[in-house]
Amino acid sequence: MDSANNNSTTPSPLAKDRHSDMELMKEKFAKLLLGEDMSGGGKGVSSALALSNAITNLAASAFGEQKRLEPMSADTKAKWRKEIDWLLSVTDYIVEFVASKQKAKDGSTMEVMATRQRNDLHMNIPALRKLDAMLLDCLDNFKDQNEFYYTSSKDEDSGKTRQEEKWWIPTPKVPPNGLSEVTRKWLQYQKDSVNQVLKAAMAINAQVLSEMGIPDNYIEALPKNGRASLGDAIYKIITEDFFDPDCLLSSLDLSTEHKILDLKNKIEASVVIWKRKMNAKDTKSSWGSGVSMEKRELLEDRAETILLILKHRFPGIPQSDLDISKIQFNQDVGHAILESYSRIIESLAFTVLSRIEDVMHADSLARNPPNAEQKKNSVKEQPKEEQPEVLKSNEGTPTSKTLLDFMGWNLDQGDTNNNSMKKDSIDDVGNKPLNKPANVVTNKKISYIERLENLGGLRSPTARH
DSSP: OHHHHHHHHSOOHHHHHHHHHHHHHHHHHHHHHTTTOTTOSSOOOOHHHHHHHHHHHHHHHHHTTOOSSSOOOHHHHHHHHHHHHHHHGGGGGOEEEEEEEEEOTTSOEEEEEEEEEOHHHHHHHHHHHHHHHHHHHHHHTTSSOOSOEEEOSOOGGGOHHHHHHSTTSOEEEOOTTOOOHHHHHHHHHHHHHHHHHHHHHHHHHHHHHHHSOOOHHHHHTSOSSHHHHHOHHHHHHHTSSSOOHHHHHHTSOOOSHHHHHHHHHHHHHHHHHHHHHHHOSOTTSTTOOSSOHHHHHHHHHHHHHHHHHHHHHOTTOOOOHHHHHHHHHOOOHHHHHHHHHHHHHHHHHHHHHHHHHHHHHHHHHHHOGGGHHHHHHHHHHOOGGGSOSSOOOTTOOOOOOOHHHHHTOOOOOSSHHHHHHHHHHHHHHHHSTTSOOTTOOOOSSSOHHHHHHHHOSOOOOSTTO
């Protein structure tokens, strides 16, 4: 009888898990409400920054040890999915008012204001969730592969250059004659898939950052004109009638990460200055006009082109002063979630892409040792349009798909205008495989993702994450 009573009072494993989850959720949301100030003195950060930090820290704990092409452990994947759902649940309560028709009991219709999830969140959160799932599925695809493996030993075959650059990452090993043709094509297919995810995440992140307000303290620290920000030498080159961004970059010392980041900060500061002067209504103010608006538009366009080239050419540069300032002082919770979630997906996509390229390099080394390093560089720098769009394998290797094919857009947009916008975007993706995904809305004349396409292949910063 006693044993029966004890069994009846002992909680089941499921009940224990639920209790544990509840306590963990309480702890996380308590920290968010306190703004990470556990003293309760009201000196914590804003809700937006607290959520951004929480998503970033969660991703670091889940993906920080992803150094191999292998599935995530079941426990880590379950923890990631559970806790990211908790943090993203905040977006369900960020709403906007929209006109809606309601039918009365007498059969008449009236127009009332109803609430729905804010449009940018309604469009981008489902897309980011899909990109997240695609990356985890990609890692799961490597579960049964048996043609390459990893070793942490620094043998001679690894190459001196790789040891110096990636000494902390396990070295991939392939058979003496390299990978089979089927595996090589399958690996290229995985790379193309991850590249699509990376491109979409970069586009969303860049768009969200562009919509964040520029903090006052950043503006107050700016020089009075773009020339003072850039310096006479750079300003002279960027204002010439015949401007070549490659010539400008080749004339500068970009030998260290610090110098590259310093150049990026200077150019971003000059863009902000020119935009403020173009938008200034009071011409007598300290932001007054001394240069025509047409010239400022031209200079701004040239400066933004340089920024995109820097991001493409030097993928390891950290976040700029402007980006850090925007994230730190941003008060919009929706923007904070979109920025941090897209940033960590971009970081994971770049990590997976780098691991795939490491295996490709090992394969090139095994098949053609003298030209291995040259082939590795061509893998990283080959423009997307030069890569085959269809993988012609007779062994059942799937063909390359567009981002639309992978993501399977089927979102309920809520009104005819959004449906029309979605249809136009889908048509664009269908005609151009690497075009901007339908969920990214931009008001710029030339979008960020279109500029990136003109530059060729994509790489993403790592140090910024």
